Every structure is written in C-alpha cells, then in structure tokens.
C-alpha cells in the first residue's frame with residue numbers, strides 16, 4: 001500500500017516520528033516498529049512481521065481490526081457519497097445507528113436513555129456527563145474513586161487518580177472528592193459504607209455531590225473489579241444523597257466484560273452512562289453520553305463540538321450492533337474465551353505463586369499483577385520481541401493487561417497466551433532466582 005507523499009527532505013538519520021512527533025507519545029516507545037496493516041487480531045509491521053494484538057486499541061477494537069462486515073458497510077457508504085461529517089444534523093447514517101441502538105441495545109434491556117453525541121472521544125463523553133450532572137443538581141462537587149481513570153481533558157482529569165497524568169494539568173484540578181474504590185483497603189473494609197458515612201455526617205467534609213462516577217472494572221487503574229453488591233450500594237448511596245449515579249463504561253463496556261454494558265449483571269441502572277472506544281467498532285472516533293430522559297435539560301448548542309457527527313463511525317457502529325448484538329451468540333463466545341484466558345492466567349499464577357502473580361479483572365478484561373512496573377515492562381518487551389502486542393496498567397504499571405479483540409480465534413488467543421507465558425517464565429524465573 002503506498003500513499004502519494006514525497007519522501008521527506010531532511011538528511012537526518014532519524015525517522016520523521018523521532019524528528020517531528022512530540023515526546024508525549026507512549027505506545028510508540030513500547031512497540032518500536034511501524035505498523036502497516038491489520039486484520040482481526042493481527043498486526044503486521046513494515047518488515048512483514050506479524051503480531052498478535054492483545055492491546056486492541058486499548059479496547060477500541062473489540063471486534064478486531066477491519067472486520068469484513070463493518071468494512072463492507074463503510075466502503076458501500078463511502079462509495080455512494082454518503083456524508084462523512086454532519087455536525088449534529090440529521091443524516092441517514094445517524095438514523096441507522098440510533099435505530100439499531102434503540103432496537104437492539106436499549107429496548108431489550110428496558111433502558112430509556114436519551115442519546116447525546118458529545119464529541120469524538122471518551123473524555124468528551126465524560127465532560128458532558130459532568131456538566132449535565134452539575135446543571136441538573138445545581139451542585140458542583142463530584143465523587144470519584146481511587147485509581148479511577150476518566151480521560152485527560154481538565155474536567156475528566158480532575159476525576160482521574162493517576163498522579164503522572166494529573167501532573168500534566170498545569171492548573172488546580174477541582175470540584176472532585178476522592179474516595180476509596182471497592183477493595184482499596186483489602187477485603188475487610190466496606191468502602192461503600194465509609195462513603196455513606198462521610199456523606200451522612202454534616203461534618204464529614206464532603207460537599208453534597210452532583211454525581212458519583214465509577215468504572216465497574218478500572219481499566220487504566222489496574223483491573224480492579226467492583227463487586228456487584230458494592231455497585232448496588234453505590235447506586236443506593238447516590239440516590240439517598242441526591243447525587244446522580246454515573247457509570248463510565250468507556251473501557252469496560254461494549255462486550256469487554258461479557259455483556260454490552262458492563263453493569264448489566266450487577267442489576268444497577270445508572271442515571272448517566274458514558275461510552276466510547278469500541279462503540280464504532282472500527283476504531284473510528286465516536287462517543288455517547290446516555291442520559292436518563294428527564295436529565296436532558298440542555299439548551300440547544302449549550303454543549304457543542306464540531307466532530308459530533310462522524311457518519312463513518314455511525315455506519316460501522318450500526319453494522320456492529322446488527323452483526324454482534326441481535327442474539328446471545330456473541331456473549332456466549334466472549335464467556336468461552338474469557339474462561340480460557342482465566343484458566344491460562346491462573347495456571348501462571350499457580351506456577352509462580354499468588355504472591356508473584358495475582359490475577360485481576362473480569363471477562364476479557366483480565367491481567368496479571370506481577371508486583372512491579374519493571375517486571376511488567378520486561379514481560380511486555382519480551383512479548384513484543386516474540387510477536388505479541390500487550391500493555392501494562394495500574395498505579396506502578398505493574399499489571400500486564402490482556403485486551404485481546406473479543407473476536408480473536410481460539411487458536412490466536414492460545415498462541416498469544418503461549419507467548420505471554422513464555423515471556424513471564426523468562427522474566428520471572430530470572431528475577432525470582434536473583435531474590436532467592
């Protein structure tokens with residue numbers, strides 16, 4: 001595949017990425033090659049080397065790269081001169097998406113959300129959720145949790161726990177009270193009860209919240225899983241204290257944990273839901289803020305943005321919903337693959353002991369805590385050498401996180417896990433010997 005660009009005029013030995021691109025990039029450092037093609041769960045670089053993809057665009061590619069049904073829908077739409085960009089005007093592409101979303105996703109689940117297109121990214125969806133929660137309740141404080149990650153724009157960053165990213169803000173991040181997530185102090189402490197007590201105490205020091213925002217599984221924060229009963233308690237606490245209950249389903253949603261919305265098995269009904277990442281199904285930018293119907297008190301244009309009408313994303317999102325969510329077959333296949341993934345990671349943990357390797361996560365959002373960022377980085381590096389792209393998460397980047405496409409074949413999944421197991425063997429055997 002070639003593009004009609006002239007080679008650069010620089011005599012430099014450095015690539016144009018090193019010469020011209022900001023140092024802010026991070027994945028490029030972990031995976032130092034130039035990718036040129038991708039299909040399903042496989043990436044191919046410019047040397048022709050194939051990698052199994054356990055990164056999947058950080059869960060933006062749950063249906064894999066270039067899924068043929070989604071590609072066909074998009075190619076047909078482009079070939080027919082369908083609109084690419086529609087601001088927030090009515091287009092046939094948006095209609096296809098909204099109708100599919102209503103019929104296949106919302107109605108069967110008994111959900112009556114109004115759909116807001118807040119802008120292309122997850123952070124846009126979070127910003128819109130924050131604004132509407134504050135506008136509806138007239139309160140400004142929002143409760144967020146330790147190790148939460150909600151994006152890097154200033155409002156979303158104020159909700160985010162990660163000190164490295166917060167440090168990039170350059171201004172005070174305000175309007176948020178941080179409280180401990182489920183399990184933050186270990187099994188013995190009920191952090192939901194702790195939150196209720198703080199909010200119930202007029203001298204608890206937490207201003208009445210507009211909202212409580214939570215991830216059901218903390219993706220960037222280290223694959224911490226909230227129990228279903230804890231989520232139900234948080235929903236009750238939000239209602240009791242007049243706060244809106246927001247679930248940020250940007251990473252855990254769209255099948256990643258086994259169901260379309262990650263909160264379905266918990267039996268909760270959030271007032272607001274944020275979705276992005278795999279929503280378009282094709283890696284095209286698209287986000288949603290779902291609002292309980294009575295919360296939709298926006299004035300026209302009050303929350304705005306040029307890229308709220310990505311028709312290409314609407315087309316692939318509609319195609320993905322029709323292809324994967326009309327019956328239970330996809331959910332069943334996610335469950336089957338998740339049990340293979342869990343069994344293989346459990347056997348690694350058994351081999352090295354649960355102190356050296358601890359399993360974390362839920363569904364196809366599973367990983368291993370290997371105790372240190374250095375160890376995790378060494379495993380990721382070895383995996384990359386052997387043809388597996390996989391990343392880390394957690395406060396010290398100590399978790400090796402498997403985010404394979406949900407459409408990965410069993411053979412590819414097993415092969416990726418073989419590479420991960422061999423890399424873990426290689427790195428841990430050495431380190432455990434050194435500390436023996």
Ligand SMILES: Cc1ncc(COP(=O)(O)O)c(C=O)c1O
Pocket residue numbers: 058121122123124126149150151152215219220248249250251252276277
């Ligand atoms: C739970 C969660 N919320 C919000 C975001 C931000 O999304 P985006 O990077 O598209 O702004 C992310 C991104 O990783 C996320 O995992």
